[in-house]
Amino acid sequence: MFDYRNNLKRILNQTAGDEKSLKNGLAAIKLILGMTDSEEQTNSTLKDKNIIEIDLQQLNLLLTGLIHLIKDPANISAKNTALSAVQKLTLAQGINTEYRQNLVDLKEAIKSIQASKDLIDKKVFEQALETPKVPKRDYRKGKRYTVVRLLSGCDLINDSNRTVYTLKESQIHSLNLKSGDIVEAVPEEKNSHYEATILRIVGYRDLPSMDVDSISTFKYAVVQGRTGHLAISRNAQGKKLRVHGKAVLLPVDSSKYWDENIKLVDGSIVDLAWYDGDVRLKKNPAEAIQIRWVYQIEQSRQTSANKKKKSDTESKKADLPKLAMNLHYQRVGIAIGNNQNEAMLEGIVNRYGGIPIPIDAFQGKKKVIENQIKDLDIVILVTAYAAHDSTWNISEFASKYHIKFAVSSSKGYQAFERALYRAEKGLPAYEGNQTISYDIAKE
Template identity: 70%
Template sequence: MFDYRNNLKRILNNTAGDDKSLRNGLAAIKMILGMAADDTAAPEPMREPQVDTKQVKLLLTGLADLIATPGDPAAKNMALSAIHQLTFTPQVGSKYGENLGQLEKAIQASNTTKDVINKKIFEQAMQPKEKPKRDYRKGKRYTVIRLLSGCDLINDNNQRVYTLKESQIHSLNLKSGDIVEAVPEDSNSNYEATILRVVGFKKLPTTEVDKISTFKYAVVQGRTGHLSVSRNIKGQKLRIRGKSVLLPVDSSQYQESNVRLVDGSIVDLAWYDGDVRLKKNPADAIQLRWVYQVDQPKSKPAVKKKKVKAVQDETAITKLALDLHYQRVGIAIGDNQNEAMLESIVNRYHGIPIPIDAFQGKKKMMENQIKDLDIVILVTAFAAHDSTWNIREFASKYNVKFAVSSSKGYQAFERALYRAAKGLPAYEGNQTIKYETEE
């Protein structure tokens, strides 16, 4: 290091007290000190290469999305783009180029699995549908008077204001005395009014209301032109005033829409208890209230020898030895969702699929949904829900067959349906259960 002490001593000894001498001495001292500072200056350290943190975040985000959803195109593009940008960064490409290349190949090889597809289907089904916007402030209150098909809405003066069709109220399970809020229907000329909600109930005098009896889920049997009803899907006989009745039916009796009744159709019947025609000719007094939309089994055409291979391809999917005989099967999976895959399984085995709102948490509503079912299947594909215990409770209370599908796949639900119908354990677990198939 430069020794500046002797120089400072000589400058101080030669510096007088006048202004000019002091200024010259100060300038000399600064120059000497500057020489000493330059001698002690350390060399600048080498800078590390700057890594683009934005690209690193994009890479990590893309990898996280790919782990959660293998084969997702957006996640793959995000991760690959980040890798290419990082490769061009000075010293990163030369130092980590081989690792980045291996990672790029792994990302490109990522493919969508069946589990991912089933998960997307389930998530889409779980998304609540957007409910129509309704201004409840415009609704007026009316009392329901149930008819054989549809209902009348009367005001406080006992005057009929509107008549609603069965298609508008069937899902609401209305009965005489229910108090509803309704508004006039302007957008659909086929309907007089639309019910917004049910707000209460009042008991009506028996003199004001005709008592109606119903026979639900009746099975139509016979050939075209000679159809009749004698039992429902539970095997209970149709009885009128205590006597078993074989009721001929005609599709022209059903006025809601052009529905073609065939062998195996499921219908609801209704009649006034006081109708005098019940004694002589019940067919004139009993009305078809509702026809359920059930896919009928299609008759298989004769197969020629040349088409044996095509037939084998069509029947490649194994079918369990199960026939539900048009039993009502509740699918507990969500609120008004379109569980097309699960409903198709029920239809495949000649059952009637009924969606159940398993996640709303209203106990009374759930009880009303379950009490008329024959079978209920709870789907717990992604999480356990509090509704499980309520469903099991009501299934036990009303002797409804019950099983749980703990997976989101086709086969898991099909096996749960088989266990419930055959009276096997509700949960498959680790136990060995034999599922018989059709030959």
């Protein structure tokens, strides 16, 4: 740095006390100080040229993405994060050619990372076994209402008998609600199609007959006939449809069904409901009786021609030898974890003419388990994917309600199929080491 001290001494020694001399001396001092500032700015500029400004946020994202990608090469999210960060770092101002080229090479290296098939299969298997995270509900926010059942759905009334919410059948069907049930509910904010969500059932009270219309139901009714000429006369157990004690043949117009996404065909299973006091029941029952619910089961052979060709996997299943068994539209509960990819097991039930009903075997509350299985005909428990406490509850309620019951030790096709056979034929629930004969159906 320029040493300006001697220059200042000379200027001060030669400066007299008159005004002109003082002005000249001040000008000389400013000139020397200006030369010093200019030199410092020049040195600072030279240093700045050697400094590269790096976006620390993007650098941190890059490092985070690389860490997760090294641990799990099949992590697509981590791969995309790393690629995005390295791209933004490449576009930074002031970086030299070598630095930029290294970033480009790193980007290509990240793109080339491929997960092995074994690693992907392992990841898929682990995801299938993960227990779904059920959103926590704050029961303190729920208010109590009384249920008044409708032909489809229900009303929730307050202590003043004023209707506060009206819920759809799709919201309450699995809860098996009836008029008089006391529930806790909260307003539905996330789904604009629903007014409220029921948190839990907390009690029951008798409602005066003058306040509630009496409703009769006919469950698991079988739709029969061809398109345009569908009718219902009996249910899956062979029981005839009767209104006020008189057998009825109910014509069905699929175009009037409440859910336009489901088409009624020959073999469809539905629940019916009607108000006992409806005057139309005598002259025109079709106007008074309403379809409350449609069970989604495999469609009949008449509609198969309109479907797409089966996949290779489905074709292989069809080629497997079929056991000598016909479920005749019985409701089959599949006790397995919620969302545990039970599609294959449901396909087995459909193959033998049953109605598959998934049961969440990770739900340990006895009342919930009981409500799920008390109306079933058969229950198959897949022990490899069920909570320990639920296993005992399911077995207990199956015995209480005289439901056919069997256990499949694995989720394999043959193990589940044989468990279904044992339940239907009244054979031992557990196969174990004993020898059991499984008859093959004759073609």
